[in-house]
Structure formats: C-alpha cells, structure tokens
Amino acid sequence: MKVITFAVPCYNSEAYMEHCIHTLLTGGDEVEILLIDDGSTDRTGEIADEYQRRYPSIVRAIHQENGGHGEGVNTGLRNAVGVYYKVVDSDDWADTESLKEVVETLRRLIAQGRGPDLFICNYVYEHAEDNSEHAVRYTNVLPQDRIFTWEDIGRFRPSQYLLMHSVFYRTQLLRDCGLVLPKHTFYVDNIFVYQPLPWVKTMYYMDLDFYRYFIGRSDQSVNEQVMVRRVDQQVRVTRIMIDSHDLREVALKAGNRLARYMFSYLCMMMVISSIFLTISGTPESLGKKTELWEYLRTKDSALYHHMKYRSIGLVAHLPGYGGRKASVSLYRVARKIYKFN
Structure with missing residues (x-):
C-alpha cells in the first residue's frame, strides 16, 4: 500500500528538482512520487526518467504538454495510487524526519480504519534573500495528535490559513468532490485547498x-x-472560489465554524486581488477591482456587504488616492512582518 502520493509538477526545474526528490525518497516504498514534466524545454524530463529508472517502485515520470501548474496537479490526481495526496512544488522540499513521522502516523491511522479526510502539518518559509526561516504553525487553532472535526477548531489568524503546503487530502475525497484545476493559471493552489x-x-x-x-x-x-503582471489570473482564481460554494449552505450542512473559516479565506483572496489591482494602478486595473466586487455582490449581496464593510475587506476600500496608497502600505507592512512573499 502506498500511504502518500507526492505529486511534483515540474516545468524547467532541472536546477533544483533533485533536492526536492531526494527529500521525498526518504519516505521509502510507502510513498509514491509522481514527477510531472509539464512540457519542459530543459533537462527536466530526462531527470524525471532517470529517477524512475533508479527507483521504479517509488517514482513515476509523467510527460505532458504544457498545461500549467494546475494541470500538473490534475494529472497527478488522475494517476495517484496513494491513500493521501500531497502536492510539492519542485523548488520546495520536505523535512525528512517529519516525513517519516507522517508516514508512520498515517499508516497507523489507516490500519485502524480511522484515516482522516484531511491531515495537516506546519510549513516553513525559507527566504533566500536573508537566509531566514519563518514557520506557520497551528498549535493555537487545531487539536494535536488526535482525530477532530470542524467543531473543535479555533480561530485562524490572517497569517495562518491552510495552504497547499500544509495539507494532505485523502485522495478519494479530492476525486469525489470533483476537483479539477484550471489550465494555464497561477495561484490555483488556493482552489485546491x-x-x-x-x-x-x-x-x-x-x-x-x-x-x-x-x-x-x-x-x-x-x-x-x-x-502584478499576473493579477488577471489571481482575479480568475478568486472568481472560481466565489462560484464554488454558497457559504450559507456550508453553514447549514457543515457548521458555522467551517463557514466562518471559508468566509475569512475568501475575504483574504478578495483583498489580495484588490491590492494587486491597486498596485497596478491603471484605470483598467481599478475598473477590474470594481468589477470583481460587483461580481461578488451579484452572487451574494449579504456576503458582499459583510465582506466589504465589516471585515478585513475594509482595507481594500479606503477612499480616494490616499486611501489606495494606505491600502498598499498596509499590505507591504504585513508582508514585511509575516514575510509571505
């Protein structure tokens, strides 16, 4: 049995993908590593084939026409045999000691018939410019080392959302919910989560x-x-997230705590899109910002008003030129403090 499938979308990744692969190989035969060559023009495909040759029981190389990161994730999901599915970008890597603990824990939970739908660990920002680290942990929000539900969670801070880096989804759950990410679009990791x-x-x-x-x-x-250059793709992802769920239905079916968390996540996406449209600063971009909020209003006017006037969405709507300048300044202060890009 493969406990985890690691999907590694690779596009012209020859300079750094081997470090990523070597850390994942420490999971041994209980993991599957899918190296998805997304139409690379360098030696990425050759490297993937070489690792498949050297580790045939662990590594599979998959070659496809260029479809972007999202299509790499889709391809991985279509081919995965692991009970859990984890995406690892080719320039990132796993902590090897943590990987062993994760595999052991998931193996035990699966054997007991208690494998969770979602398994969560921390992630660490590794900053190349100053060689610093910044860990995002959930010890103040989530119970540790036991099965829990949405009713057991606390409040996430704005710097603490679940990202693709922190989640291991049960593979069949992703298939059952019909997850398909758009092609040729960046920032789809937000849809994935x-x-x-x-x-x-x-x-x-x-x-x-x-x-x-x-x-x-x-x-x-x-x-x-x-x-800023790709802000249209950020907006596209945000619109897809708006369309994906009615949060009132989520509250009725899954509870208020999940709905509250999803509201906060979606609000943060609206703010990020708005900030980068503001940074772009062209009349066209400012018009797109207005269109995005109007799109939300037409979908759910109550959600729009709550998000725009009674939450962090206020940051994106400070009035006038001075307000726009202040919004961008607040974003940059937050980036400096939390070092998220």
Missing part, C-alpha cells in the same frame, strides 16, 4: 515543520512584480 473543505468531516494535525517553502527566485509566482 478551498474547494474540497465542505467534504472534509475528520482531520488530524501534527505539530511538525514538514514543508519547506522556498521564497526568493525573481520569477517566482509570489514575487510582487510577477503578481
């Missing part, structure tokens, strides 16, 4: 700094200048 949440009934959290998230490449999707 957000859309399946109402299907999650049981969770398990370990206070382990499992995922190491590298920050520092100039072409990285979370670089501020890159995010």
Whole structure:
C-alpha cells in the first residue's frame, strides 16, 4: 500500500528538482512520487526518467504538454495510487524526519480504519534573500495528535490559513468532490485547498515543520512584480472560489465554524486581488477591482456587504488616492512582518 502520493509538477526545474526528490525518497516504498514534466524545454524530463529508472517502485515520470501548474496537479490526481495526496512544488522540499513521522502516523491511522479526510502539518518559509526561516504553525487553532472535526477548531489568524503546503487530502475525497484545476493559471493552489473543505468531516494535525517553502527566485509566482503582471489570473482564481460554494449552505450542512473559516479565506483572496489591482494602478486595473466586487455582490449581496464593510475587506476600500496608497502600505507592512512573499 502506498500511504502518500507526492505529486511534483515540474516545468524547467532541472536546477533544483533533485533536492526536492531526494527529500521525498526518504519516505521509502510507502510513498509514491509522481514527477510531472509539464512540457519542459530543459533537462527536466530526462531527470524525471532517470529517477524512475533508479527507483521504479517509488517514482513515476509523467510527460505532458504544457498545461500549467494546475494541470500538473490534475494529472497527478488522475494517476495517484496513494491513500493521501500531497502536492510539492519542485523548488520546495520536505523535512525528512517529519516525513517519516507522517508516514508512520498515517499508516497507523489507516490500519485502524480511522484515516482522516484531511491531515495537516506546519510549513516553513525559507527566504533566500536573508537566509531566514519563518514557520506557520497551528498549535493555537487545531487539536494535536488526535482525530477532530470542524467543531473543535479555533480561530485562524490572517497569517495562518491552510495552504497547499500544509495539507494532505485523502485522495478519494479530492476525486469525489470533483476537483479539477484550471489550465494555464497561477495561484490555483488556493482552489485546491478551498474547494474540497465542505467534504472534509475528520482531520488530524501534527505539530511538525514538514514543508519547506522556498521564497526568493525573481520569477517566482509570489514575487510582487510577477503578481502584478499576473493579477488577471489571481482575479480568475478568486472568481472560481466565489462560484464554488454558497457559504450559507456550508453553514447549514457543515457548521458555522467551517463557514466562518471559508468566509475569512475568501475575504483574504478578495483583498489580495484588490491590492494587486491597486498596485497596478491603471484605470483598467481599478475598473477590474470594481468589477470583481460587483461580481461578488451579484452572487451574494449579504456576503458582499459583510465582506466589504465589516471585515478585513475594509482595507481594500479606503477612499480616494490616499486611501489606495494606505491600502498598499498596509499590505507591504504585513508582508514585511509575516514575510509571505
């Protein structure tokens, strides 16, 4: 039995993918590593094939036409045989000691028939520019080392949302909820985490700094200048998230705590999209900001008013030129404090 499938979408990753692969290989034969070559033009595909040759019981190389990160995740999910599914970007890596503990714990829970729908660990920002680390942990929010439900969770801080880096979803749950990420679109990791949440009934959290998230490449999707250039893709992802769930229905079916968390997550996405449209500063971008909020209003006017006027959404709506400048300044202060890109 493969406990975890690690999907590693790779696009022109020859310079750093081997470090990622070597950390995942420490999981041994209980893990599956899918190296998804997304139409690379360098040696990425050759490297993937070489690892499949050397570790045929663990590694599979999959080659596809370029479809973007989301299609890499989709391909991995279609091919995964592990009970759990974890995406690891090719420039990131896993803490090897934590990986052994995760595999052992999941194996035990599966054998007991108690495998959770969602397994959670911490992640660590690895900042290349100053060689510093910043860990995101959930010890103040989630019970540790036991099965729990949404009724047992606390309040997440704005810097503490569940990201792709922190989650291991049960593979069949992702298939059952119909998760398919859009092609040729960045920032789809937010859809990956957000859309399946109402299907999650049981969770398990370990206070382990499992995922190491590298920050520092100039072409990285979370670089501020890159995010401004790709702001239309950020907006597209946010719209998909708006469409994916009626939060009132979520509250009725899964409880207020999950609905509250999803509201906060969606609100943060609205603010991020608004801030980067503001940073862009063109009349067209400011018009797109208005259109995005109007899109939310047409979908759910009550949600729109609560999000815009009674929550963190206020940050994106400070009036006038001075207000827009203040909004961007607040974002940059938060980025400096929390070092999230």
